[in-house]
Amino acid sequence: MFRHVVLLRWVDGAAPEAVDAVLEGLAGLPAAIPELRSYVFGPDAGVNEGNFDLAIVADFGSVEDYLVYRDHPAHQALIAERIAPILAGRAAVQCELPR
Amino acid sequence: MFRHVVLLRWVDGAAPEAVDAVLEGLAGLPAAIPELRSYVFGPDAGVNEGNFDLAIVADFGSVEDYLVYRDHPAHQALIAERIAPILAGRAAVQCELPR
Numbered sequence: 799m800f801r802h803v804v805l806l807r808w809v810d811g812a813a814p815e816a817v818d819a820v821l822e823g824l825a826g827l828p829a830a831i832p833e834l835r836s837y838v839f840g841p842d843a844g845v846n847e848g849n850f851d852l853a854i855v856a857d858f859g860s861v862e863d864y865l866v867y868r869d870h871p872a873h874q875a876l877i878a879e880r881i882a883p884i885l886a887g888r889a890a891v892q893c894e895l896p897r
Numbered sequence: 898m899f900r901h902v903v904l905l906r907w908v909d910g911a912a913p914e915a916v917d918a919v920l921e922g923l924a925g926l927p928a929a930i931p932e933l934r935s936y937v938f939g940p941d942a943g944v945n946e947g948n949f950d951l952a953i954v955a956d957f958g959s960v961e962d963y964l965v966y967r968d969h970p971a972h973q974a975l976i977a978e979r980i981a982p983i984l985a986g987r988a989a990v991q992c993e994l995p996r
């Protein structure tokens with residue numbers, strides 16, 4: 799199993815509607831990309847100062863399946879049309895999952 | 898369920914032994930902190946440029962249990978003694994998990 803973890807930070811003053819549009823788009827990806835075995839995302843709960851704004855944890859059967867997701871047109875369209883316009887920061891790691 | 902996601906970046910030239918000491922320390926935390934229901938961490942696989950170096954995904958039964966972990970002496974000692982000396986960057990989100 800192979801995991802992709804990404805944290806996103808929005809620009810100051812990002813419209814709630816724009817953030818909701820990202821969440822709605824993410825929710826549609828598993829139906830479009832069957833390589834996604836597990837797709838869990840959620841907005842920061844506001845417990846700590848200085849956090850990023852959204853966490854996404856995606857699990858795949860292999861690194862090749864992750865690459866299908868990474869480069870999939872539905873994913874790339876979501877990034878270009880909804881994420882990029884409000885994106886202020888991004889941090890990512892891909893790692894093997896223990897069996 | 899409540900999730901804590903953190904990505905860490907090491908300083909350039911961090912010694913492999915220092916990184917291994919962090920991984921060894923993390924592996925010991927679930928035995929010390931029973932509030933940790935799931936604790937998955939792994940070094941970046943090197944698939945993409947610009948990534949952080951380590952992902953940690955920790956799941957708890959509640960935000961209160963997360964706070965026990967956050968402030969636990971065993972966790973704080975690991976941060977102070979092994980993580981802080983090689984830390985170049987940190988990104989974190991805590992979020993509610995869907996049921």
